[in-house]
Amino acid sequence: MNDLSPMYIRSSYTIWASHRVQKMGTHLPHRTVRTYRSSNGCWTCRLRRKKCDERHPVCDGCDALDLTCYYGQEKPDWMDGGVRQEEMADLLRRKVKERGHRRFGSHNRAGVTGVTTDPGIVQPQDTRSGSNRVREASCPQALDIISQRRTSCKLLPTYARGNSVFNQPGDPVLMMFYIEHVFPFLFPFYQPPPLQGGRAWVLEMMMTSPVLRQATLCQGSYFFSLSRGVANGGPLWETVLAQTRDAFEVLRGALQVISGADIREHLHGAVRVMSSIMQMQRFEIAVLSLDNCQSHLKAALALFRQLLDSAGAIEPSGRSGFETVMHSLGSPPRGSALYGELPSAEQTAFRFSSTLLIFDDIIASTVLQEEPRLYEHHHSLLEDIRGAAPLADLEGVVGCQNWVLVQIGEIAVLDAWKQRCKSGGTLDMMELVRRATAIKDSLEAHLAQLHANTEANPREDNNRVLEVLTTKSTVSQRPLVTLVWAHAALIYLSVVVSGWQTASTEIRYHVRRVVEVLAEISPSALLRTMAWPLCVAGCLADSEPATQLRDIVENLQPRSMFGTLRKAVEVMENAWRHGGSGDVANRDLAMCFRNHGDLVLLV
Template identity: 55%
Template structure:
């Protein structure tokens, strides 16, 4: 019970509002002492409520009706977030919650001008970039004449740890050709963008401390929390610039912000902190749509054209003379970031739809962005980023849409079972054809021409590139999980079904004996959880063994979260609501939007 979380007082007490006069407006209204942390004070962070910290007095602080309404709104918010505060203040990854408000509050004119400078154009390369300003929350100490951020020694160590170790671990299938720029765009983004830099430092600091076996957990978390607050502070100000203006004025900045949101999203998910997932996803989706619309009205029939137009507007960063009259164009940091982040966003949107029981927000874009419409390949290649081929995730999206349609019909009392079966059969046939082909065709790895580069890449060090066969195996795991998902939508929760047992068994076999290294399970947490929730008692030990083999647990947070969901299903398998169970109920049992990505 939150005894110290008394309700905020209404405006009738406004004349007696006490506390630090420089504190956030939320604490002033609630008559609480504020520690003045920015962008979220510790008091508001502990309650998981909005922290209004701007210098300018909010319009609702009027001593009248609007102030009373805001007081009541805060009171409701405190009560609604009570479930997030249960369990005390024990030091644990799930306690880290830094809010990203969907509506960015107003900032002072001086601050707005400062953030506007972040998007100015360099006179050297005529490319917009984020330029360091006098923001005290940034860790950088200096900026060169080119506008790039200067690195201190500690930052350099953490950044190289991220590039050489952490990023390949988080995204093992993302291996762009070194001769086409490789992953250099990440370093360039960190050099130009304070937002991207802070988002990266958050992740690197945490995992670097784990690698060192740091025992002073309090110090580690305080450092991570500070860097996360810094990232949100810069991110919130940058979003302020775009809000209310044409996205074309800040196209490069918008791409950097979108990439930073996805990086912060991945960091918080990695440490099992899901409280901000919905906010991050909403912000990234809104930005993505605005960017696509910047090249003209979005027509699903020409969507890939919009996407390619944006890529062209971002322009390659370097044209290298490959031979006489021919140039090798190296993608710019923003081009690479847009492709990479768009793939992650579509992937997250699809997985979120299975949890929220909603149609994917980008569903109408899937055919043109993920399909091979004109024979030149899809505009977005999910396999190159997450290891799963586009068609599998497209079918999962179709199943999600079918599930939404079914639930709507049931509520209206108009469900046509024959129509449900007809739609499901089309999805099932497509999955089976693709899966059969995948399982029967031998894996042919294209032979690359031998070059001097072979000598440099012969030893991949700690993070060897997964062979092409692993992508096919990963896709098979996802395809079997899609079949399970479809079966639940059509036939309900039947773990003892022969079809269910077959697909669960195939997933166990692939994960236990064929996928290598086992750490690749990080890229298949959603299908792993789907199969685990449907496991029979005799199979539960197999799933437990797979989880226990992944050490240390701290770097496999999403796998542990999935296993937590499984155990909840197993312990309630004989309850009365088992007949009405579905994936959305299983995944939604945690309260927040749990993205198993």
């Protein structure tokens, strides 16, 4: 998927939003999904080279941009393949640009209140009539288009309570509940240096970005309702549903606008949308709604690639695409003699979300038996280059050092190569073993180094003030987390090379080590971040370690907070039931995951 297609925008964030909320306990009007056939779309979309949904009398693409929708069997007079056609194309481009400014804040349309003249602020839309039109006023801020001069951004008033950015009186509570409790729960290993701003970027993005604010508020609503012991029903649960509907609607609108423009015009907005998709991906996975993992992942990957591809046009230089985007996202110096230089909120959000995306992409590749979509960027983003720290620090976000996940990506590439060769009848076992040996040697060398560093150099924080201020830290657990992932990676490699060998001495050793290290990790809530390695080890475990792994998960309470681990146990139990039956010679880990959906993303 090379762009953000209209099909993804509608299906994932309009129709699917209705489906998801139905699953959470309510019912929304359901729109019919139609297959796109761009060659039969309206003449306006054809001229703009956009996919058309072929709705009559006005397609959604033209409707969203207030363009005249030309339908009919005969070509309009201006569709002459010459001068008139080019003039019409220019006219449409001007209208799209002009109406984009009008819709997003620089024009006061009738019925809209609280309008600002700042073009970087998204304004609420008036309600549109017509059976085929989305009611764009269903959420307070329909779209999130951020001007590239982010320092001019003002907070958007949303209702008659002064200049509040909150839509409901309870929103400040949910916002702080998310920052103080939900975010640390979802990302326990993410502890950015306090003197570099810590997690302040999350608050800033929530305050200035409607799309990210809605994505986080719906999560705050959900976990707050769990904390209050609220079941499906009642006013608080209605708030959960409302926040979720708003989040999907805002995302749908933001994606629609970004997909119809040069991404360089909306660089900050694109980063905010990508961050929001990753947030909603984590939320969906946390509540075990796994049906749309693939769609979310593809959309985030498309945005990330577009951002990197735009780098050369933004600023031709010797920087990598990632570094160029980071530089372009920077704001005028925000530092002072007291605070020093601080990165912009968008810079930190882009680095954080990109790291999550790389991680998700690698894990997805192990399930799909495909090369990671971002494999070509692994060297530049995940490895030390000329002694410099990696641009993406997986350990700082998910607790596992980069080298393990780099090698898991290499194993996925090897598995994909093996599957292609088997299908073509050209598999060379000597070549398979040669490639696997290089991966195994790298993993074992790093493991030995990790043991040496852990024993000889325990981590110490020399800043005594910060040591006192920090009430708890998961930094000390990261080496253990890396050990779990490394042993699971070696199990994964063994299955790719040798097949399903549960009685193998090597497999049993690595399974036992995973169980032992998991038992050492404290607090036990951190285990929710290790669903994939736990599942990999569990699928090949014999009776005793299998029981231990099941007990580890069962002891985690409340059950609703550890859904991914319970899904992992479900996958493991299915593998145990079929361990001695079927085609064992062709059994692999991807087969275990595929039995439970298109993409069981245990992240």
